Amino acid sequence: MALDRLDLDVAPGEFLTLLGGSGSGKSTLLRVVAGFEAADAGAVLLDGQEIGAVPPHARPLNMMFQSYALFPHLSVAGNVAYGLKRDGVPRGERDRRVAEVLALVGLEGFGRRLPYRLSGGQKQRVALARALVKRPRLLLLDEPLGALDANLRERTGFELRAVQRETGAAFIMVTHDQNEALALADRVAVLEGGRLVQSGPPRAVYERPATRFVAGFLGAANVLEGGPDGAGGFGCPALPATLRPGTPVEAGTTACALRPERIALLPAPSQGPNTARGVVEEVAFRGDDSLLLVRTPGGALLRVGHAEEDGAPPPRGSMVHLGWEAASVVPLLG
Known part of the structure; x- marks a missing residue:
């Protein structure tokens, strides 16, 4: 090269x-x-x-x-x-x-x-x-x-x-x-x-990965496509949901990164920003945690980490509700 x-x-x-x-x-x-x-x-x-x-x-x-x-x-x-x-x-x-x-x-x-x-x-x-x-x-x-x-x-x-x-x-x-x-x-x-x-x-x-490549290559973050919603947030049709980072989303932002380990399973549905729902398609045991592949209504396939201390992971076919902190959302410009 x-x-x-x-x-x-x-x-x-x-x-x-x-x-x-x-x-x-x-x-x-x-x-x-x-x-x-x-x-x-x-x-x-x-x-x-x-x-x-x-x-x-x-x-x-x-x-x-x-x-x-x-x-x-x-x-x-x-x-x-x-x-x-x-x-x-x-x-x-x-x-x-x-x-x-x-x-x-x-x-x-x-x-x-x-x-x-x-x-x-x-x-x-x-x-x-x-x-x-x-x-x-x-x-x-x-x-x-x-x-x-x-x-x-x-x-x-x-x-x-x-x-x-x-x-x-x-x-x-x-x-x-x-x-x-x-x-x-x-x-x-x-x-x-x-x-x-x-x-x-x-x-x-x-x-804080700077580009889609870094986000996907280093730690395999979820890269969610969309754009600014005009109110400081980021609209992601594939969830569908609004992502709201800790700082306003700049014009020109076309994707956001979200690490699997930063996504939590919520005990009940939530309609606010930084939440989503979906169906568990796969569960993979990895030793100290499990990796869930969750399909959202908009078609996105989210990688979600589930720690062993949080109990048994939900089985395949389960409907789950997800949430994450604003600081976990990383806007990507490249």
């Missing part, structure tokens, strides 16, 4: 995640920063210095690939020390730095092992150690947790965050996993079609 007028900065010591669907430009951006691909226009700056003409091996950054790309014939220590050896770092200094970084990633005593004797999580740590041993100011990570199973992925993700804090290096991590991005990042940058569509702290981006 080509990048289109993308302008993004990363602060020293920041953990930034690039989030987006397949073909959104995440990995392309990472490769341009690393120097593996050349940009047709624009500039890549590091600490204010243009590095676009600097070859990849000479840039003061490093990249960790999804495949880990370990040398099978080299030991753990040999893999980690490879870049230092190539740069001519003396043996004593090399050994000291390898020992330090292996301790940092929790692999003390693994230096002599060959990669085939390691688990997936251990290989991931070796690749991380190899990327960190040269003490880069910026570390690029392309889906570094993608090859791990769910439980190991979560644990390794938190370990990765701890290492980032310990080293103080800036991290840019590409991921398509929304939960991973929200849990690990200081800031999330969402890409669509090669463009940066929204950037900000994870909670802010999740709770």
